[in-house]
Amino acid sequence: xxxxxxxxxxxxxxxxxxxxxxxxxxxxxxxxxxxxxxxxxxxxxxxxxxxxxxxxxxxxxxxxxxxxxxxxxxxxxxxxxxxxxxxxxxxxxxxxxxxxxxxxxxxxxxxxxxxxxxxxxxxxxxxxxxxxxxxxxxxxxxxxxxxxxxxxxxxxxxxxxxxxxxxxxxxxxxxxxxxxxxxxxxxxxxxxxxxxxxxxxxxxxxxxxxxxxxxxxxxxxxxxxxxxxxxxxxxxxxxxxxxxxxxxxxxxxxxxxxxxxxxxxxxxxxxxxxxxxxxxxxxxxxxxxxxxxxxxxxxxxxxxxxxxxxxxxxxxxxxxxxxxxxxxxxxxxxxxxxxxxxxxxxxxxxxxxxxxxxxxxxxxxxxxxxxxxxxxxxx
Amino acid sequence: xxxxxxxxxxxxxxxxxxxxxxxxxxxxxxxxxxxxxxxxxxxxxxxxxxxxxxxxxxxxxxxxxxxxxxxxxxxxxxxxxxxxxxxxxxxxxxxxxxxxxxxxxxxxxxxxxxxxxxxxxxxxxxxxxxxxxxxxxxxxxxxxxxxxxxxxxxxxxxxxxxxxxxxxxxxxxxxxxxxxxxxxxxxxxxxxxxxxxxxxxxxxxxxxxxxxxxxxxxxxxxxxxxxxxxxxxxxxxxxxxxxxxxxxxxxxxxxxxxxxxxxxxxxxxxxxxxxxxxxxxxxxxxxxxxxxxxxxxxxxxxxxxxxxxxxxxxxxxxxxxxxxxxx
Numbered sequence: 001x002x003x004x005x006x007x008x009x010x011x012x013x014x015x016x017x018x019x020x021x022x023x024x025x026x027x028x029x030x031x032x033x034x035x036x037x038x039x040x041x042x043x044x045x046x047x048x049x050x051x052x053x054x055x056x057x058x059x060x061x062x063x064x065x066x067x068x069x070x071x072x073x074x075x076x077x078x079x080x081x082x083x084x085x086x087x088x089x090x091x092x093x094x095x096x097x098x099x100x101x102x103x104x105x106x107x108x109x110x111x112x113x114x115x116x117x118x119x120x121x122x123x124x125x126x127x128x129x130x131x132x133x134x135x136x137x138x139x140x141x142x143x144x145x146x147x148x149x150x151x152x153x154x155x156x157x158x159x160x161x162x163x164x165x166x167x168x169x170x171x172x173x174x175x176x177x178x179x180x181x182x183x184x185x186x187x188x189x190x191x192x193x194x195x196x197x198x199x200x201x202x203x204x205x206x207x208x209x210x211x212x213x214x215x216x217x218x219x220x221x222x223x224x225x226x227x228x229x230x231x232x233x234x235x236x237x238x239x240x241x242x243x244x245x246x247x248x249x250x251x252x253x254x255x256x257x258x259x260x261x262x263x264x265x266x267x268x269x270x271x272x273x274x275x276x277x278x279x280x281x282x283x284x285x286x287x288x289x290x291x292x293x294x295x296x297x298x299x300x301x302x303x304x305x306x307x308x309x310x311x312x313x314x315x316x317x318x319x320x321x322x323x324x325x326x327x328x329x330x331x332x333x334x335x336x337x338x339x340x341x342x343x344x345x346x347x348x349x350x351x352x353x354x355x356x357x358x359x360x361x362x363x364x365x366x367x368x369x370x371x372x373x374x375x376x377x378x379x
Numbered sequence: 380x381x382x383x384x385x386x387x388x389x390x391x392x393x394x395x396x397x398x399x400x401x402x403x404x405x406x407x408x409x410x411x412x413x414x415x416x417x418x419x420x421x422x423x424x425x426x427x428x429x430x431x432x433x434x435x436x437x438x439x440x441x442x443x444x445x446x447x448x449x450x451x452x453x454x455x456x457x458x459x460x461x462x463x464x465x466x467x468x469x470x471x472x473x474x475x476x477x478x479x480x481x482x483x484x485x486x487x488x489x490x491x492x493x494x495x496x497x498x499x500x501x502x503x504x505x506x507x508x509x510x511x512x513x514x515x516x517x518x519x520x521x522x523x524x525x526x527x528x529x530x531x532x533x534x535x536x537x538x539x540x541x542x543x544x545x546x547x548x549x550x551x552x553x554x555x556x557x558x559x560x561x562x563x564x565x566x567x568x569x570x571x572x573x574x575x576x577x578x579x580x581x582x583x584x585x586x587x588x589x590x591x592x593x594x595x596x597x598x599x600x601x602x603x604x605x606x607x608x609x610x611x612x613x614x615x616x617x618x619x620x621x622x623x624x625x626x627x628x629x630x631x632x633x634x635x636x637x638x639x640x641x642x643x644x645x646x647x648x649x650x651x652x653x654x655x656x657x658x659x660x661x662x663x664x665x666x667x668x669x670x671x672x673x674x675x676x677x678x679x680x681x682x683x684x685x686x687x688x689x690x691x692x693x694x695x696x697x698x699x700x701x702x703x704x705x706x
Contacts, residue, residue, distance in 0.1 A: 212397045214637075215689060216682045219644035220662060221401075224678050227666035228408030310528045314648055317530060318663055333531070337652070339549065342538050349538070352531045359526040 030295060033372035040368025043361035050358055054170040056130070060140045061164035062150045064126035065327055069149060069159035072096065074345050075109055077154040077162075084116060092118040093143075093150060106344065117143040117150065154347040156335055165327050166351050172328035174358065176239065177308040180246040181301050184308075187247065188254030189297075195255070196262025197285070203259070210252045218249050222311060226320045235326045242321050246311045250304055257300045261293035268292075295373040302366040306359040313355050329355050380697065387693055391686055398682045399457070403450050406675035457679075463672035465665070472676045475661065480680055482551065483657040485569075486650075487642050487684070489577045491635070494584040499631070501585075502592025503624060506600065517589055524586030529645045533579045533652040540575070548575040549654045576653055580645040584638050588631060595627035632699055635692035639685045647681070 024032070035041055053060050069075075078093040095115025101108050123142030129135055143150050153162040195206040222245055229241040265271055274288050315321030316330025317337070324331055329351045335341065336348035418433060444452070456463065462472035505514045540546040551572050552565065599605065600623055608618050650659030658677050665674040 208393070209397075212394050215394065215640060215686055216398060216401070216678075217640040217644040217647065217685055219647050220678045220681050221405075223647070223662065223666055224402075224405035224674060225408070227669070227674070228405065230409075306526070314528055314530060318648065318651060320663075320666060333534075336534060339537055339541055339547065342534060343541050346538065346542075349534060352534070355528065355531070356523075356526050359528075360522065363522065363526060 030372045034368050037368035037371060039364045043364040047358065047361045047365065050170055051174060053167055054174050057167045057171050058128040058130040059136065059138065061167040062125065062139055062142050063146070063161040063164045064128065065160060065164040065168040066325065067126060067160060069155060071159070072149050072151065072155050073157065073159045074107065075149065075151050075155040077347050078151055080119065080152070090118055092116050096149065117148050120144050153350050156348065162347065162350060165332055166354060168327045169329045169332050169351060170354065172322065172326060173309060173312060173330065176243055176312045177305040180243040180250060180308040181305050183243055183247040184250035184304065185254050185301055187251035189258055191251070192255030192258030193262060196259035206255065210255060213249060213252050219314060221249065222315055223318065223320050226315050231323065238322060239326070242312060242315065246308050250308060253304055254300050257296060261296050262289070265289050265292055299366060299369045299373050302362060302369055306362045309355065309359055383697055384694055387690055391690060394686055395683065399454060399679060402675050402679045403453060405678060406671040409669050409671060462676045465670050465673040472673050475673060476676055476680060479656065479658045479661055483643070483646060484684065486573065486576055486580065486646055486657060489573060490581040490642050493577050493581045494588055498585045498588035499592055502589045503596060505589065505593040506596035507619070509597065521586035521589050524582045529579050529583060530648045530652045532582055533649045536575060536579060537653065551655050576649055576655055579649050580642060583645065584641060591630055591634065592627060595630055596623055599623035599626050629699065632692065632696045639688040643681050643685055
């Protein structure tokens with residue numbers, strides 16, 4: 001009796017949830033399913049934060065990323081402190097004291113406890129022109145004086161603030177992945193769609209091309225192509241050239257997915273009935289087929305972005321991708337290329353943490369989306 | 380079986396042709412040609428080059444011919460083992476490539492073996508003890524292995540080996556062995572150094588293989604024949620290794636071909652970081668100085684390696700799984 005009661009209770013819950021489910025659109029269902037994947041949601045939050053920081057880089061970064069503090073070359077990261085001589089204070093950093101190591105002739109930085117620089121929010125600092133439009137000199141955090149050192153991640157070879165550079169690098173590194181993926185998607189949709197929809201000789205040709213491109217080792221291929229980008233090109237043109245180089249290989253994955261989706265959908269009942277009802281090819285593709293595999297395409301796109309980010313980082317690291325004065329995470333990591341540098345200045349490896357974090361986040365989001373992409377399979 | 384192998388080999392020919400065209404395009408892409416750079420080097424060293432000399436050089440190298448003819452000439456020479464000259468080193472490309480390509484092959488093969496030896500047992504363990512602590516650890520390592528670019532892993536390992544153990548893991552040979560001719564001692568010396576690049580390059584591949592192995596075995600473990608065998612009283616260990624594991628390894632064999640481009644790709648960039656005497660650093664230097672014949676030959680040879688590797692893996696798969704031969 002009790003058991004029966006329980007069963008009844010659970011079915012009523014199901015049916016009320018069912019009403020909500022039946023009324024929901026496909027995208028709502030995907031979203032609900034996606035939110036069940038905690039890691040993916042967390043990753044989405046982190047990535048959203050990264051992109052926000054990248055968009056407002058001028059405001060968020062404590063210093064101008066190109067400004068050289070010639071007195072503070074290879075300064076180690078400062079720690080944010082709240083205790084000074086046993087007393088609690090508002091957050092602050094200590095200044096640096098420099099000396100020369102008599103043996104290695106390296107600069108040695110020690111904490112100078114007599115200099116206290118409180119950290120202020122919305123402090124005045126280096127002036128900037130955000131997005132080339134908005135003038136300002138307020139920074140999210142700062143000491144109030146642009147010439148006072150605030151190096152939370154240390155400085156590089158020329159005494160530039162690494163945190164500011166990482167923030168500005170995010171702009172390039174995170175956007176180049178998106179742009180390359182959209183370029184790849186564009187090529188992949190067209191060629192993959194052609195192959196999947198028409199089949200036959202076209203399909204065969206495109207398939208072979210994909211196979212050949214995939215059988216070539218990617219990095220040497222990318223290296224060869226990007227070495228052809230003239231070094232005297234302006235940064236913006238180099239940037240787009242690199243996105244094209246990355247897409248040369250990137251489109252193959254997307255084209256394969258699109259082709260697969262087209263092939264399986266072509267035989268679906270609703271497509272056949274649309275054709276029997278006399279719908280035009282265009283209408284069948286765009287109204288009936290496209291919405292059905294859009295979610296798969298989005299999953300593939302999300303999964304491809306990390307490859308692009310890693311590609312840019314690797315190429316710039318080798319000196320074949322973006323070049324200074326452009327700031328990207330790969331360009332920053334180029335500073336950490338040899339053992340001597342990183343053994344003495346390990347903080348130069350910090351940009352790597354952001355590369356790995358964003359790649360992981362994209363992967364987790366991709367996983368979550370893949371599980372959610374076909375919401376009807378879970379009902 | 381014979382006809383299958385023959386078909387696969389014939390299949391390789393168009394692939395290699397397209398790859399050679401792509402390589403030729405890469406060689407031709409940078410502005411100017413071999414001669415422009417050559418003349419620039421000559422003028423830098425103080426020599427005067429007259430217009431007539433340039434024209435005769437241009438004719439000598441066939442640079443006045445149309446692109447297609449140049450490509451055919453280049454191919455013709457390639458097929459006769461002439462890879463052209465490296466103007467940076469002023470030596471035939473062939474002698475420069477030889478030994479370095481050998482070391483690349485050594486590292487790639489060792490990496491392949493490493494990924495298998497590590498990934499299969501871990502994959503089996505993860506599937507057998509699904510959702511155990513060990514399984515989670517393997518999953519996390521797998522995630523990181525895919526997300527951390529291998530040049531970065533090389534940097535980090537290099538950093539820790541140096542700061543924690545005082546080890547310098549760059550290079551493939553100790554200083555006194557680097558120039559020595561090949562001997563047993565040199566080989567042993569190489570074995571002492573090769574572990575670092577092998578782990579670094581193999582990390583991403585291992586992570587992927589663990590995932591495939593785990594998923595494949597999990598699929599098999601749920602099947603009725605396993606249940607039936609278990610009901611008949613076959614000892615668990617023997618049961619697992621005799622049937623499901625063998626089936627789950629199949630997709631691994633078929634992915635060897637795909638993993639090779641990844642391994643050679645990773646090897647190229649890791650070699651630059653760890654300054655190994657393989658193709659990577661030389662390719663990078665050739666590209667940076669636009670020594671295009673050298674760079675092109677490297678790209679071509681590396682692609683050839685992967686294509687041959689894929690062929691071998693396809694044949695292996697056909698030996699292992701008879702169904703493929705008849706498709």
